Amino acid sequence: MWSPSTSEPSTVLSLLQPLDPVQQRHSARIKRERRWQRQRLALGLACLSLLSGALWLDAGGMVWPILLLPLGSAAVFFYASFALRRSNSEWEWRTSVLAIFIPPLFTTAWAWMMREQLPASSLVLPFVLQPMLLLLAGLPLLRYVAATLLNLLLITAIIASASFTFLPAVSAVLVVVLATVLGINTAQHLLQNQQRMLVMRQRVAENAEKMAERNQKMRKLAFEDPLTGLANRLHLINQLRQTLKNPLSEAANSVVFLIDLDFFKTVNDQYGHAAGDALLIEIAQRFKALVRRGDLVCRLGGDEFVILVRGLNKPAEIITVADKILAKLSEPVWYQQQQLPLGGSIGIAPWLPDLRSPASWLKSADEAMYQAKVAGRNRYVIADFATQARSDT
Ligand SMILES: Nc1nc2c(ncn2[C@@H]2O[C@H](COP(=O)(O)OP(=O)(O)OP(=O)(O)O)[C@@H](O)[C@H]2O)c(=O)[nH]1
Structure with a gap:
């Protein structure tokens, strides 16, 4: 992807x-x-x-x-x-x-x-x-x-x-x-x-070939999450930084969806760590199937994912994507004939002209996600523009 x-x-x-x-x-x-x-x-x-x-x-x-x-x-x-x-x-x-x-x-x-x-x-x-x-x-x-x-x-x-x-x-x-x-x-x-x-x-030719392979492996290690094969935090930050540098029209329609699974700890506790891993891999596959070319699915770590979606010009389009993500999270996940509990809270942070860094962009998405948790989980919250602007100062 x-x-x-x-x-x-x-x-x-x-x-x-x-x-x-x-x-x-x-x-x-x-x-x-x-x-x-x-x-x-x-x-x-x-x-x-x-x-x-x-x-x-x-x-x-x-x-x-x-x-x-x-x-x-x-x-x-x-x-x-x-x-x-x-x-x-x-x-x-x-x-x-x-x-x-x-x-x-x-x-x-x-x-x-x-x-x-x-x-x-x-x-x-x-x-x-x-x-x-x-x-x-x-x-x-x-x-x-x-x-x-x-x-x-x-x-x-x-x-x-x-x-x-x-x-x-x-x-x-x-x-x-x-x-x-x-x-x-x-x-x-x-x-x-x-x-x-x-x-x-x-x-010399053999060495060059080995070197290229080693470079490829190192790139994977540096930018890929080993469990799910998704891009990792470093790669996401890179992409966000690039987006912030891009011309206004390209950056303006990019939106960060930060998804934190609900009660994921209980999956680990009740069904075992392997079940938890299987669930994370399954979610990664679903998110990858959901996005378009040019979008980026990333695992931030633990049970946190980010989807960076491009080309969303209107609020209605943002809501459509959020609903699609929630729908993916509501589909059952099976592990060794047992259905695993699944849900997620989503914080949405559209690009803002005041955003200066990837960290502040992620921070406003994280704050919105936290509000979704507080409001009862398994829902989305779009970052408040005023709060988002404040978080960037
Ligand atoms: N199986 C598995 N578990 C992981 C991995 N990385 C982190 N975890 C576990 O994921 C859990 C994340 O839990 P939290 O997000 O803090 O809590 P939660 O149960 O999801 O609760 P809420 O987020 O408040 O809904 C922790 O128990 C971590 O140990 C991993 O790679 N594999």
């Missing part, structure tokens, strides 16, 4: 927000990591281009020495940047060892092939740029220094024994083997990362 509107008090809404600081921190960290990875990739590619360009100028037309160094460096860079992302210490150790030993091998092969026309600038390039790539890929500083020193030693050795022909052949074979291993490893990593991403996306 009712649904939680967008007009809940902000305090309640803030309770219902899916706030999960751990999740927020996690996604911020992932974003930061991705940004950093993109930057490293861009810098790495820039260094590679620089290296390739410089080698092209230096190599004097020889194609495969030109390709060997940048391609090898690229393989190391990509491999190291993927593998070092893993926190697994075994992986980090393996990656670091490969990252330290492979660049010197590339450099060695390259330096030997270029030994005839090796200018000083060519030595500086692999010496500086290649380890720099590793640093960008995430290699710790100490290992970067180790890689650099190894490079330096090997280049010096190559220059010193430029006539030693066995070294480039061994280097070339090793480079091919290692590049293959690296390629396979990188592909494995890419695949694993992709699978991890898929699993993570699935988990």
Whole structure:
């Protein structure tokens, strides 16, 4: 009959927000990591281009020495940047060892092939740029220094024994083997990362679904009476507040009917609490069947109900609704083959221009209901306009 509107008090809404600081921190960290990875990739590619360009100028037309160094460096860079992302210490150790030993091998092969026309600038390039790539890929500083020193030693050795022909052949074979291993490893990593991403996306979707369900449940708890399923006091106050804010024409034809069951305590005392509950549920069903779309049936608590009816322009219409409510209360209620006593007193409070708050509106309905009790119960009393205005001050 009712649904939680967008007009809940902000305090309640803030309770219902899916706030999960751990999740927020996690996604911020992932974003930061991705940004950093993109930057490293861009810098790495820039260094590679620089290296390739410089080698092209230096190599004097020889194609495969030109390709060997940048391609090898690229393989190391990509491999190291993927593998070092893993926190697994075994992986980090393996990656670091490969990252330290492979660049010197590339450099060695390259330096030997270029030994005839090796200018000083060519030595500086692999010496500086290649380890720099590793640093960008995430290699710790100490290992970067180790890689650099190894490079330096090997280049010096190559220059010193430029006539030693066995070294480039061994280097070339090793480079091919290692590049293959690296390629396979990188592909494995890419695949694993992709699978991890898929699993993570699935988990995020599941969490979002659970969160929506939890929100829905919390909304129900916050705005629904658990016994009857009717709107509760909080929701009614919300609606009354909205009504008071509405344009004059909409607010002016809204009327509060406050119904308090007569001698309900005796139902509990004579037939038991379960019988009392059954009667409350039955009354809730009857009231729900009575109202139109846009009206609101609510259980204030205990044996008190409120029906907020819209579109009642004339006193005669108010009386018609009150009679209908009394008629519903006069229908017999059966519980385990026993008829339960039932009746109710109704206080009616139509909207007034002086009304300032939901509380004062309910108060005048409550006063009128009390008058109906005093006058003999099972009847209605319409709040006296003067009293109603006074109660609002
Ligand atoms: N079964 C049941 N009883 C409830 C529930 N909530 C409140 N009550 C009982 O409802 C009764 C309300 O009694 P009152 O409204 O004070 O008194 P009454 O007997 O209706 O008398 P009048 O209102 O003066 O006609 C109390 O005995 C409460 O214990 C509920 O959820 N289930």
